[in-house]
Amino acid sequence: MSTSVIPTREQLVRQVSAIAPVLRANTAWSTENRRLHSDSVEALRDAGVFRMRIPLRYGGYESDAQTMVAVAEEIAKADGSAAWVVASSWVAGWSVGLYPDEVQDEVFAESGTGLCATIGPGTATAVPVPGGVLVNGSWPFISGALSSTWQQVAAIFLDPDGQPYPVMGPVPVSELEIVDDWHTGGLRGTGSVTTTAKDLFIPQERILPAPMVLGGQSVSKLNADSPMYRAPLIMVGAASTVGVAVGMGKAVRDLFFERLPGRKITYTEYPSQSEAPVTHLRVAEAAMKLDEAEFHATRLAAQLDAKCASAEPWEMAERGRSRADEGSAVRLTREAVEILASSSGGSAAYTKVPVQQIANDLQTFGLHAMMNPDVNAETYGRILCGLEPNTYYI
Secondary structure: OOOOOOOOHHHHHHHHHHHHHHHHHHHHHHHHHOOOOHHHHHHHHHOOHHHOOOOHHHOOOOOOHHHHHHHHHHHHHHOHHHHHHHHHHHHHHHHHOOOOHHHHHHHOOOOOOOEEEOOOOOOOEEEEEOOEEEEEEEEEEEOOHHHOOEEEEEEEEOOOOOOOEEEEEEEEHHHOEEEOOOOOOOOHHHOOEEEEEEEEEEEHHHOEEHHHHHOOOOOOOOOOOOHHHOOOHHHHHHHHHHHHHHHHHHHHHHHHHHHOOOOOOOOOOOOOHHHOHHHHHHHHHHHHHHHHHHHHHHHHHHHHHHHHHHOOOOOHHHHHHHHHHHHHHHHHHHHHHHHHHHOOOHHHHOOOOOHHHHHHHHHHHHHOOOOOHHHHHHHHHHHHOOOOOOOOOO
């Protein structure tokens, strides 16, 4: 068991705030080079954020969901791509804690292990071989792969004695091929490249059926009493990532008000934009939408923490609402940013003013299948109407 001191939520937020200048200074480089700057990665590592969802015995913090939301927001206010990479690592680190303890010993053997993950099989298949499986295929959108040492992969197991079914397991990134295909309009700094396996052997002890991992069914003996592992993966993922969206919204809000003093509305007689009624209406609307987004993010995290603390089973409606909370937070934040961006004037088109870049990042964030507002709302609505959710990612 680690004897390291576990920082509080407030301490972690302060530590991120202290490195925010480093993150902001490297954002343009990360966007241009389509990966996080090494200085940003090191600053985040020094701030301890990559340890937040790693078991205590490996020097992790086992931080709760409300802490994840607060920290993700603070990182995203400085760099949305950095926040997304960190949030993705939280999901990956948490999921490894479901595996046998000897597997965790292998993955977390080195201090500062970087983790990335996918929950979908992509094109990958796994066939049984003596002692494990042989995997071939590719996984797109692997955020943080370029700064990670392990990746949680998924594949369709081609069972010779039955129907194919999905499996998951951690593998060293060094055993995968990196395909440099992350050419996008948003979240470019995440370096969410494609990884490929060619005849990759994965030992049997590192393989679990995907429904077990998605359902949070741990086979770890040493993590059995940890509240952090009393939840399905999808709920954990939602709470891990929702703060990224809200933080980017707050970044645009802060930037708007930072630029407001002295700004005029071109081709009008208003001496200052801040005196125009249209500005008052728009900023109030944007502020209220961000408040509503914060409500959904906070409710999602609070529910996860409460369920983990009580060990009560998750009702299907609670699972659906968690996804709907994240979708609503994304939608409301995106609407708020659109209002503020459209009210920022022509000068906001310059790349030196990051309003449009953050808006693009947020738009890309909302395209993710697990964050898409419409998909998440439909899933919740189906459950409320007494239907099956039409997905096992819940």
